[in-house]
Amino acid sequence: MGRLGNKISAIKDLITTDTNLRRAGRGIIRGWKALPSATGQYLVRRVPIVQWLPNYSPQWLVNDLIAGVTNGVILIPQALGFAVIAGVSLQSGLIAIVLPQAIYAFMGTSKDMSIGPTSTTAILSRVIIPTFAKHGVPALITIPAVSVATGSLSLVFGLLNLGFLIDSLSVPIIHGFLLGVALVVIQAQVPLLLGEPGVSDLSFITQGMAIVNKIGTSNPLAIAIGFSSVAFLFLVQFVGKKWGDKFTLVRIMSQASSLVVLIAFTLISFFINKDLKQAVWLVVGVVPEGLPAPKLPSFSLLQNVILISIPLFLSTGLEHLALAKGFAMRNNYEIDTSQELVSLGIANIASGLMGGMPVGSNIARTSVLEVSGVKSPLSGVFTALFIILAITKLNTILFYMPLAVLGAVLLVAVIECQPPQAILGKYWKISFIDFAATIFTFNVTLIATPEMGIGSAVIFLFIYTFLRLMFSYAKVITVMDLENQYGMDPLAGVYGNMIPMGTQAFTMGGSVMFMNAYRQKRCIMDTIQTLHSGNSVPIRSRDRVWSDLTAKHITRLRRKANVITPERFIPHIRLLILDFTHTTFVDSTGIQMLEDLKKDLIAWGGDDIEFRFVGLSAAVRERLQRANWKLASYDEALSGLDPGFDVYFELLKPALEGRGLWRPEEKLDFGFDTGNIMTRSDDGYDEYETKKGVIITTNVFTKNGKAYKRSTD
Template sequence: MRRYLPFLDWLPKYNKSFFGKDLVAGITVGIILIPQGMAYAMIAGLPPVYGLYASLVPILIYAFLGTSRQIAVGPVAMDSLLVAAGLGTLAISGVENYITMALFLAFMIGAFQMLLGFLRMGFLVNFMSRPVISGFTSAAAVIIIFSQLKHLLGADIASSNKFHQLVINAFQHIMETNVYDFGIGLIGILIIASFKTWFKKFPAILLVVVLSSLAVYFFNLEAYDVQVVGEVPAGLPSFKIHNFTIEKIKDIWPIALTLALVGYLEAISIGRAFEEKNKVETIEPNQELIALGASNMLGSFFQSYSVTASFSRSAINYEAGARTTIASVISVIMVALTLLFLTPLFYNLPKAALASIIMVSVFGLIDLSYPKKLWEQRKDEFMVLLITFLITLSIGIVEGILIGVLMSLLLMVYRTSKPHFAVLGNINGSDYYKNIERFGSEVEVRPDLLIVRFDSQLYFGNSAYFKSQLFKYIKAKGPGLRAVILNAESINYIDSTASTMLISVIDEIHEMNVQFYIAGAIGPTRDIIFESGIINCLDKKYLFVKIKEAVAYYDDPNTITTLREKVAHQNLSN
């Protein structure tokens, strides 16, 4: 039961001394969560109150099913933008239908996450490489910032998930700027950015919410067309069953699967970052999928759109000293009290203030140091990052992720199709055999021996490359060559195509009156050598544990026992 209900592991051990820290952390995160949740709901194209609804049931469920002690779950900017981008491609008419589809999307996201968790498919997220994540995240942050110009300027600027369209739309309506909205937004940005620099522990977001609301109320700025949140429905969200149809599922499953993986990636990466700080490993990837899936699925019945872990709130939660997810429960209580008793206070909250919160919050997601590092060290990975960034900006968010992942996989395939192939020589006065290109004059190179190392698995994608490189070096040795030794330490697998190729290569080498040895093959590779028939053309006595043994056998067959003989002797002894 502890595997699927992690709270059974930590709750019985809960120490009363933890509660004080959890209480402070929960209140601190709750203060940030309320305005942030409302702001992120706006990014998703939903009324602000749905950000509060998403801060109730999902967080409560994760608190008991999640395996991380510090991460803070709830609405986040990235997923909110993906929700807007995904639903924006569908023909949805009316606010109510849009809300209904957003809630159904959360259910589908949770269903995919639950399914992947029960099938133990958490490893799938590993196919999203860091260059793809960095490029996508930075581009999404830029789109989010520019999408808030309509609230910052108080102008009727059309929404879009394409950067160039957002810029064009903004320029077309720049003259409609409401100076009061712009002033509120600009002051909000300056306050939050300044406090982040000089007073990091002070809740600057709360200060912006209070000051801007008071300004609207006392100066009657609504009469000057300042856009406000307006009436926020009081009370907790009601329970609603989704209207399940095949058409809905067909329309929404691609964006749901994308959000399921992106949300999981955010949660697992944030959780692991805090694990490194705490030096305690608690995260179980597949259980995280189940926890997030349950949060999204059950939350959707209580009018919650999709949630995942928030880096900013998780950092605040950690710095405030949270010890367990009881801190998250306290944050939920704060949101519930707000919905029950404090919603009238948000009537005068200007949308420009929420825009300033969003802009500053996501600006930190734009990473310039990592691309610079890649440009200096790995230009091929830099190109993956750059293309992901540009496609996300110009074509679409989902397209950017998919093309980025595809390019990463193609780059991986290309690298494995032409892996490192080294010619080895004996380091003078030692038993070590190293790359002759790296050690130069320190290496003894014999004209009658070719020793090579292939630093990859042998499979259909690189078998032709292996053969061509090997015969290139054999040809370079000339007629004096008498033996080839393959150092197989780095070969952890040989597929059927490569096995057939290797048998053919060994036969060709034998026809040249050159002997072929294999040294250093690990257990699984050695099994394949015997099972695939390679051993039939190689001969058992030409399989060695180390290169030096193969060389010694070549020089004098009577001086060394082959690997096969050693294994047989060991079995007899046992």
């Protein structure tokens, strides 16, 4: 018994003293306490519409209606075409564009994605079908099971929050992918514009050769309506960009131009061709009527298709997330990569249960949505409703939609939304490796497939990063380094070792590159929004992002940090200092992150926020300057700077001292004539020295008998 007691006592001591076990115990306790609220937040996160719909502006309804209907008109012929490529029934293609659109409206985090069949899902589905056909399983049964299996894989990855793996896609890779896939889509519309039959479902190079070889079979009437549509769309887009902000009617016409062209030429085609045995130009053709009842695939078949569906899941997931990230960066909002996988998974499962083919997103439909002025994912509901109306009531008219006009709409939309060609010159100036990654992704996307382009580029950059880390070297610290960079107590004398009010300083951890850049941005923004107040100037409803939940996010951050100070007493952010002393490398994604950080912080906190850098190495400073970042040394700043320059310092101490010494002096407006003298304080705030015997009551902070005003200009 004594030995047993000693063993029990030893086990107790081990449990109470072991660091890992104690940490695990604390984590379990914290998790158990947070379980009720965390469960609610988790469920709300999985249905994003619950968060943004209460903030939905009625002004957006027209935009979303136009974009949704336009997307529906585009989706129907695309779904039919991809069904033919996959070797399944036309109805299987139509089924895949109804429920997935509605589901994504409720569960998606991007306003620009259009969910439906794609060339990727069609081609890979066609590869899978023969494997089961030789065992007597028809495509009618195989394809729905593949959709459910693909969706289940995506759902599991999303629920496990593995979307962060896609965050490793660097900005150059995304731009290379978008440039490549845009060129593929643009070339794919050329046969439609020329009226050349049988020049689809080919690789980029093969298709280009086929277009040239079949130039003699071109249809002059198709060329006429196709290129006249292109000219009209470009003209309307130009007018919309120039005068759309001034005139509401011009803006609406610009956004509805694709829909107007499609409806107008479809009606013209209907009246010209309805009594002819053969249409005078290529048309969409038969549109099946009605939708079937849901049916669950057999469990044994699901077991057999789950492994063979993995390449399809990886391809559609990568393509979808790359497009979502690219258009989110273009339109200044953020997506939740894990939630995108969840929504894509549910959409595929729903398509499979209805008998439809696998779904994803493609740049053509996404570009049409953006050009049509989409404001929120709610457009997907209008798309689904229009498709139901079309396949039940309008299928006779849609039969005559000219493919040349459809190609014109897609071509103009993709040209409008592709990244600017100048991005290649920018990467050439900033970083050769980022330029190489962009070109590499672009070429592989053209020669092989978009998925191969993304995947191979990710491998390329990871190998480069591994080699860079493996061959890093230690730098010898000289006496000069000790004096300049490692001085004793660099903060001594700076406000009693306190960081001045309205200032936030961060040390950037190591290299700032594609793997960690935007995580650092989120950390910086969350910290600033927790401890500082922002700009109170409201944003116009028309300009507000549909998913802007900043106020709720800040409330959660402050509640978590136990910040109970009222908003009006929280210091306004005036100065952000980024210490790059330990940063030796910044890639293009890191620089893009810094640009986005500055833009987002100014949008939230106001134009008077100063940015300062500390400890920039020569290489990092040169790279920032090659990216056209306006930098000036502290000595240059003292003699005066033009607007738009940011100052860099050797040490943190001078960066914290004397805020705003080189900026124009602000004026204080107290609303009455005091006759007192206004001066500038050492810490950069405006001072108001009171007269003897005069008590001033203001809405500004007071300190040592002096009034301090926070600038809101």
